[in-house]
Amino acid sequence: MNIQIKNLSKKYGNHHALSQLNLSIGSGMFGLLGPNGTGKTTLMKILATLQAPSSGEVRFGELLLGKDDHEIRKVVGYLPQHFGLYERLTGEEFLDYIAILKGIRHPVHRKKQIDAVLEEVNLADKRKFKIRTYSGGMRQRVGIAQALLGNPQIIITDEPTVGLDPEERIRFRNMLGELSVDRIVLLSTHIVGDIETSCTELAIMHAGNVLFQGQPETLLDRMEGKVWTTIVNKQESAEIRSKKNFLSQRTVQNGYELRVLSDETPIGQAVLASPNLEDAYMALIGGHSIE
Numbered sequence: 001m002n003i004q005i006k007n008l009s010k011k012y013g014n015h016h017a018l019s020q021l022n023l024s025i026g027s028g029m030f031g032l033l034g035p036n037g038t039g040k041t042t043l044m045k046i047l048a049t050l051q052a053p054s055s056g057e058v059r060f061g062e063l064l065l066g067k068d069d070h071e072i073r074k075v076v077g078y079l080p081q082h083f084g085l086y087e088r089l090t091g092e093e094f095l096d097y098i099a100i101l102k103g104i105r106h107p108v109h110r111k112k113q114i115d116a117v118l119e120e121v122n123l124a125d126k127r128k129f130k131i132r133t134y135s136g137g138m139r140q141r142v143g144i145a146q147a148l149l150g151n152p153q154i155i156i157t158d159e160p161t162v163g164l165d166p167e168e169r170i171r172f173r174n175m176l177g178e179l180s181v182d183r184i185v186l187l188s189t190h191i192v193g194d195i196e197t198s199c200t201e202l203a204i205m206h207a208g209n210v211l212f213q214g215q216p217e218t219l220l221d222r223m224e225g226k227v228w229t230t231i232v233n234k235q236e237s238a239e240i241r242s243k244k245n246f247l248s249q250r251t252v253q254n255g256y257e258l259r260v261l262s263d264e265t266p267i268g269q270a271v272l273a274s275p276n277l278e279d280a281y282m283a284l285i286g287g288h289s290i291e
């Protein structure tokens with residue numbers, strides 16, 4: 001299974017949320033990275049058949065969005081950004097309810113699937129606990145469990161790591177990584193760290209467009225020799241930060257460590273740094289082309 005998106009556009013009134021977007025998504029974990037308001041949720045909703053595009057084409061293998069939506073819903077599991085859980089139900093009861101809504105009618109089939117998904121998200125031992133007792137990470141794992149019911153080939157998650165503490169975030173990402181071994185897992189996020197450690201491929205989105213699609217390593221290769229770091233005082237820092245090639249700043253013991261984008265030494269004492277994904281993200285979002 002793969003997803004082919006061609007010239008996809010979505011307008012809300014006069015606002016272009018997506019503009020002629022092209023993406024090709026194969027199996028594995030695919031990260032969709034972009035600032036808030038950039039159109040990620042709109043794209044996820046379109047892929048989950050919850051919203052129609054204004055124009056363009058989306059194919060899931062042979063299935064065409066808009067024509068084969070009933071079939072597409074069987075191959076797609078979706079964890080929305082704002083996901084309501086029934087606090088009074090146990091994890092198991094909630095999944096049973098969703099399984100019925102998904103049309104898994106036979107109680108034996110339902111039980112088998114619920115057992116399997118609870119194992120997959122590592123919640124089997126908490127199945128009899130009420131959802132109101134679950135931590136943020138456990139709630140997101142129930143969210144993935146419901147998306148997995150029906151055994152879809154594609155799992156779409158919209159900003160699933162927001163609100164998780166660092167440990168939960170890492171565990172959650174690892175779990176998505178395991179699920180992506182034999183599926184497409186789409187992870188939308190504005191957190192660079194989510195992508196850095198877990199995605200085999202990524203797209204960087206900004207203002208309804210895709211600025212880059214490919215492997216994280218490709219992006220890092222393109223940044224090689226262009227990222228410089230320098231330690232400066234407060235006044236120098238303010239000066240550099242006002243320039244277009246400024247990437248990021250970190251407070252250190254003897255001042256501020258700045259990272260800047262440049263084809264040659266930007267200032268005397270700057271040294272060449274090993275580029276990271278955040279550098280690439282900041283450069284692309286800042287309007288620099290990285291070829």
Ligand SMILES: Nc1ncnc2c1ncn2[C@@H]1O[C@H](COP(=O)(O)OP(=O)(O)OP(=O)(O)O)[C@@H](O)[C@H]1O
Pocket residue numbers: 012015017034035036037038039040041042043159
């Ligand atoms: N139903 C709507 N009507 C009008 N404008 C909308 C609607 N939904 C989204 N938008 C606008 O479209 C743009 C893209 O929104 P979208 O929610 O897809 O972005 P996003 O990248 O997912 O951001 P966030 O993480 O904040 O949800 C935003 O400017 C948003 O205000």
